Amino acid sequence: MSIAVCPGSFDPITLGHLDLIRRARSMFDQVVVGVARNSTKRALLDPEERVALAREALVEVGLDAGVRVEQVPGLLVDFCRGVGAQAIVKGLRGGADFDAELPMALMNRHVGGIETVFVIGDPALAHIASSLVRDVARFGGPIDDLVPTGAREAVRAAVRRQGNDAGGERG
Structure with missing residues (x-):
């Protein structure tokens, strides 16, 4: 059985993430969505909430067969080894993504012997x-067509909790 990991912070999960997961699932027997912490970013949602929202989104769009969501506790290569993955799948929206992802892919191959498969993102979601x-949510902008249903209110609630609400939803 071929297994791939789609890692990310998923803070929040977006329609672009779901497109990538759908396409990864078309190439691999099983996909594990690995919700990781990014030490360089200040998270809006806690890891457990991100896992729950990702699971809910997969059901919402009918991607729950052959896909599971787990939290990545440490190094991605260790997580991949633990779930038996043969590959990491990452989405690329443009050249800047490639520039950021290439060193990580090379390090993952060096440290863990795991290859990274790059999938070009859907231009409509780029x-x-x-x-x-x-950022849009913090300033009260519309996010309904950017994230799955469950993530909408979770993001708005998290923004309110952080006291960053800039006047509520517009549009």
Whole structure:
């Protein structure tokens, strides 16, 4: 059985993430969505909430067969080894993504012997990034067409909790 890991912070999960997971599932028998902490970013949602939202989103879009969501506790290569993955699948929206992902792919191969498969993102979704979703939400902008249903209110609630709500949802 071929297994791939789609890692990310998923803070929050977006429609672009779901497209990548769907396409990874078409290439591998099983896909493990690995929800990781990114030490260089300040998270909006806690890891357990991100895992729950990802699971809910997969059911919402009918991707729950052959896909599971788990939290990545440490090094990605150790996680991949633990789930029996043969590959890491990462999405690329443009050249900047490739520039950021290439060193990580090379390090994962060096440290853990695992290959990374790059999938070109759907151009219709290329503008969607979790960081941009968080920024739009913090300033009260519309996010409904950027994230799955369950993530919408979770993001808005987290923004309110952080006291960063800039006037509520517009549009």
